[in-house]
Amino acid sequence: MRITALETIRVGAMPNLLWLRIHGEDGLTGLGETFFGTSAVEADLHDRLAPLLLGEQAGQIERLNRRMQPYAGFSGTGAEQRALSAVDVALWDLKGKVAGLALCDLLGGRMRERIPVYNTCAGPRYLTAADGVRPENFGSAGAVTRGRHEDLEGFLHYPEDVASSLLEMGISGMKIWPFDFAAGARDGSDIARDDLARALQPFERIRAVHGDRMRVKAELHGLWTLNAARKICRALEPLEPDWIEDPIWMDRTPDLALLAREIRAPLAGGETLAGLGAFSSLVETSAVATPIIDITWGGGVTVARKVAALAEARGRTVAFHDCMGPVTLAVSTHLALALPNVREQEISRGFYFSWYGDFVDALPPLAGDGTITVSEGAGLGVSLLADLHRRSDASQRITRMS
Numbered sequence: 001m002r003i004t005a006l007e008t009i010r011v012g013a014m015p016n017l018l019w020l021r022i023h024g025e026d027g028l029t030g031l032g033e034t035f036f037g038t039s040a041v042e043a044d045l046h047d048r049l050a051p052l053l054l055g056e057q058a059g060q061i062e063r064l065n066r067r068m069q070p071y072a073g074f075s076g077t078g079a080e081q082r083a084l085s086a087v088d089v090a091l092w093d094l095k096g097k098v099a100g101l102a103l104c105d106l107l108g109g110r111m112r113e114r115i116p117v118y119n120t121c122a123g124p125r126y127l128t129a130a131d132g133v134r135p136e137n138f139g140s141a142g143a144v145t146r147g148r149h150e151d152l153e154g155f156l157h158y159p160e161d162v163a164s165s166l167l168e169m170g171i172s173g174m175k176i177w178p179f180d181f182a183a184g185a186r187d188g189s190d191i192a193r194d195d196l197a198r199a200l201q202p203f204e205r206i207r208a209v210h211g212d213r214m215r216v217k218a219e220l221h222g223l224w225t226l227n228a229a230r231k232i233c234r235a236l237e238p239l240e241p242d243w244i245e246d247p248i249w250m251d252r253t254p255d256l257a258l259l260a261r262e263i264r265a266p267l268a269g270g271e272t273l274a275g276l277g278a279f280s281s282l283v284e285t286s287a288v289a290t291p292i293i294d295i296t297w298g299g300g301v302t303v304a305r306k307v308a309a310l311a312e313a314r315g316r317t318v319a320f321h322d323c324m325g326p327v328t329l330a331v332s333t334h335l336a337l338a339l340p341n342v343r344e345q346e347i348s349r350g351f352y353f354s355w356y357g358d359f360v361d362a363l364p365p366l367a368g369d370g371t372i373t374v375s376e377g378a379g380l381g382v383s384l385l386a387d388l389h390r391r392s393d394a395s396q397r398i399t400r401m402s
Helices: 038-053 061-067 079-099 151-157 159-168 193-213 226-239 253-262 276-284 300-313 326-338
Strands: 003-011 017-024 029-035 115-120 173-176 215-219 267-269 290-293 345-347 394-400
Touching (some): 017 038, 017 079, 029 079, 038 061, 038 079, 061 079, 061 300, 115 326, 151 159, 159 173, 159 193, 173 193, 193 215, 215 226, 226 253, 253 267, 253 276, 276 290, 276 300, 326 345
Parallel strands (some): 115 345, 173 215, 267 290
Antiparallel strands (some): 003 017, 017 029
């Protein structure tokens, strides 16, 4: 089946989110998604990738993934890699529909029917105003807010209550990032003693009320130098975090190795990396207990399954990042069910129970025991709402085969 068109859709309500539909000559479509810098990604999809893809056989995914590799922008999760990732996900969705199989069944079958989730404690408006991961883009009201799943305000002001709410849902893992609000996070060179103590309080309060019933992960967003990260990690160790994520930029592999030798807490990270080479370096350091890949940033399904195999060969688990959009969650859940070395899947209930359902017809079902599975249907089992492109804030661009 040949590729006949590439279609992109964006909506003003979520300016960082872009959806891609790849059209096949038999009328089937495959759905992809990516996040951040959507104008640049959209331009790359239509101007660079469409001429490479139109008229090609949609099922030749490995060949097309290699063909899409850019010369400039080949590394990191820049616009070119995010565009490639969206295409790759859409091609796998389309392949599943052609085969009449769910993606997880197409990838060798299910290792498990459901997988536990952990909650990234973002609120519904997290990262919706601009591209940056910084406090002014966290969607915070700057005050104590107890709205539905306002989990960012929650972990800052009443973390033990957020943990209680999650445990009632059967979810025993949560991720928080209070260190981002320290003054030193602006340049990352150091963190003041008072700021360090303040950032530790949510972890301390959760432990005081819930003990080890809640597995708490610390997110550092790669903001810190090695010395500052060392100070933070050592302060966290007595609180036994489930992992410490992105303590420094994950491409600084020598520094990661140094840090891992000096602390006891396990490290995780890698969502800002792309491509097999970058993840191979990350895995080879032996410093990161759990590599994390964002499937819609890092190279799509084609790369993600290879990264998982690299980690498996080293006896490590891998995790898939989801704090972006509903398609990212869907494709991540499919891989989490299909691959042997995945322990849990990230969700953000602040997204899941608010705006995710405004754009797609189905979501991976969450159960009351804190596990998730995939929607019924072939491919991803998720489609954009039929009239999404007709919204007053929607923009649509289509490049067709001539």
